Amino acid sequence: MDRFLFLTFDGLSRGAVYAAFALALVLIWRATRIVNFAQGAMAVATAYVAYSVSDATGSYWLGFIVALVAGLLLGAGVERVVMRFVDHSSPLNGVVVALGLVLIIQGVLGMIYGNEFRPATAPFSRDAFEIGGVALLSRYDLFVFAAVGAVVVLLTLLFTRTPTGLRMRAAAFAPDVSRLLGVPVGGMLTLGWALAAAVGSLAGMLVIPTELGLHPTAMDIVFISAFTAAVVGGLDSPIGSVLGGLMVGLLLSYISGYLGATVAPMAVLALLVVVLLSRPDGLFSRRAKARTA
Amino acid sequence: MSALLEVEGLTAGYGAAPVLHDVSLTVQPGEIVAVLGANGAGKSTLLRTLSGLLPASSGRITFDGQDLRGIRVERMVHHGLAHVPEGRGVVTELTVDENLRLGGLWRKPQPSLEPIYELFPRLAERRSHLGHQLSGGERQMLAIGRALAAQPRLLLLDEPSLGLAPKITAQIMALLRDLRDRTGLAVLLVEQNVRSALSIADQGVVLSLGRIVTRHDAATLVDDADLRHAYLGF
Numbered sequence: 001m002d003r004f005l006f007l008t009f010d011g012l013s014r015g016a017v018y019a020a021f022a023l024a025l026v027l028i029w030r031a032t033r034i035v036n037f038a039q040g041a042m043a044v045a046t047a048y049v050a051y052s053v054s055d056a057t058g059s060y061w062l063g064f065i066v067a068l069v070a071g072l073l074l075g076a077g078v079e080r081v082v083m084r085f086v087d088h089s090s091p092l093n094g095v096v097v098a099l100g101l102v103l104i105i106q107g108v109l110g111m112i113y114g115n116e117f118r119p120a121t122a123p124f125s126r127d128a129f130e131i132g133g134v135a136l137l138s139r140y141d142l143f144v145f146a147a148v149g150a151v152v153v154l155l156t157l158l159f160t161r162t163p164t165g166l167r168m169r170a171a172a173f174a175p176d177v178s179r180l181l182g183v184p185v186g187g188m189l190t191l192g193w194a195l196a197a198a199v200g201s202l203a204g205m206l207v208i209p210t211e212l213g214l215h216p217t218a219m220d221i222v223f224i225s226a227f228t229a230a231v232v233g234g235l236d237s238p239i240g241s242v243l244g245g246l247m248v249g250l251l252l253s254y255i256s257g258y259l260g261a262t263v264a265p266m267a268v269l270a271l272l273v274v275v276l277l278s279r280p281d282g283l284f285s286r287r288a289k290a291r292t293a
Numbered sequence: 294m295s296a297l298l299e300v301e302g303l304t305a306g307y308g309a310a311p312v313l314h315d316v317s318l319t320v321q322p323g324e325i326v327a328v329l330g331a332n333g334a335g336k337s338t339l340l341r342t343l344s345g346l347l348p349a350s351s352g353r354i355t356f357d358g359q360d361l362r363g364i365r366v367e368r369m370v371h372h373g374l375a376h377v378p379e380g381r382g383v384v385t386e387l388t389v390d391e392n393l394r395l396g397g398l399w400r401k402p403q404p405s406l407e408p409i410y411e412l413f414p415r416l417a418e419r420r421s422h423l424g425h426q427l428s429g430g431e432r433q434m435l436a437i438g439r440a441l442a443a444q445p446r447l448l449l450l451d452e453p454s455l456g457l458a459p460k461i462t463a464q465i466m467a468l469l470r471d472l473r474d475r476t477g478l479a480v481l482l483v484e485q486n487v488r489s490a491l492s493i494a495d496q497g498v499v500l501s502l503g504r505i506v507t508r509h510d511a512a513t514l515v516d517d518a519d520l521r522h523a524y525l526g527f
Binding site: 163166167169170173174176177178179180181182183184185 | 375385391398
């Protein structure tokens with residue numbers, strides 16, 4: 001039972017990161033119908049910038065803030081310079097361009113920083129403190145929950161309570177109509193990419209210290225888990241992506257804990273296949289039918 | 294009185310093949326002009342070109358003395374031009390209230406929606422319903438109400454009667470006439486439903502294969518049997 005509780009909390013902590021990363025994928029998918037396969041590489045790039053800043057200044061938090069700002073700028077830049085010019089006549093075009101970005105970003109990072117793992121430090125202790133005699137949560141886990149929770153709350157407020165959020169939703173759902181109503185759709189797309197990339201950067205900053213460290217491909221496995229989470233959630237649903245992230249985190253944790261860590265990546269892919277075959281609209285998609293009506 | 298909208302020699306279309314050829318028309322302030330014609334005559338293309346969704350290949354569009362060509366679509370509402378597209382363009386994933394707010398969002402300060410709800414009590418009852426939960430008539434009311442939230446001077450209205458029961462169509466036509474009388478709103482009304490369009494229009498313009506083939510007072514078009522047979526098919 002103790003082991004189960006430990007695995008549950010560990011899974012939720014990982015899952016929170018997947019949730020944030022999946023949320024970033026969903027934000028872009030909703031606005032552009034592109035799965036941003038470059039999101040992992042983009043997040044790693046900003047993490048490298050953050051660690052350079054932290055190394056130079058000795059301040060983790062300065063680096064952390066720089067990572068988020070770099071995410072905003074990189075996301076806006078990728079939309080303005082690259083994605084805006086993707087021909088949408090085939091859905092594959094965006095995917096191919098995103099995969100090309102992955103190669104470019106990982107290549108450039110390798111040239112600048114080298115292709116070896118660099119240790120990435122966490123800002124808080126990762127040693128779990130004991131609750132009722134069971135080691136469940138570390139300070140770092142609490143930090144992860146707080147950071148992801150804050151992002152979810154802030155994005156929810158942005159989208160449901162502000163004029164800009166209303167513009168962003170309208171621009172994503174009905175671009176032509178929105179333009180006729182005076183919504184600067186291009187600007188909303190740029191903002192959406194910027195926000196999504198910043199959320200991706202946050203997820204990267206949270207997860208990299210818990211894995212092998214900083215490497216140009218450090219987010220590849222995380223990407224697969226988060227992509228699965230987004231698909232489980234239905235790709236169109238921000239809430240679904242958060243729930244999907246937590247589910248995938250729990251699943252990975254239980255499987256690593258009970259069956260062995262080597263099985264976990266296969267389990268994620270198996271889940272992805274099962275969901276795509278049985279519920280391609282995701283487990284939480286109530287709206288799937290209404291949309292086509 | 295100078296015209297509110299003046300279109301001269303407009304040619305436009307999709308890709309290399311023009312749909313509209315040398316179209317000229319004017320709309321005066323407070324005037325309702327009906328653009329009539331068969332399916333594929335270029336009526337919707339005309340509205341899409343006026344609001345900037347399609348580029349014009351030649352000709353002039355002057356609105357309130359200002360050249361509209363080259364102005365971005367999302368700036369058109371700032372100039373007083375509101376376009377309700379065919380199929381109404383209600384954002385089905387947003388609520389009635391959100392759709393209406395969207396219409397006036399660019400204005401500072403944002404206008405109250407209460408006058409719109411007074412105009413369409415049915416929408417007030419369904420404020421928090423999602424767009425896809427509305428009936429066809431309600432969607433049309435929402436699309437028009439949303440355009441009115443921008444407080445435009447010219448409303449471009451594409452096939453408001455499409456898919457609506459005759460009674461609802463009549464209500465919407467009466468509402469347009471009432472709005473024009475009270476607020477001086479000008480309307481460029483594209484319709485296949487010739488009778489109901491001419492019941493409220495001041496002028497009728499008939500498009501055929503992208504060209505204007507005749508233009509008359511609405512009353513003349515309705516009363517003159519030869520014109521009706523030749524251009525309107527009834």
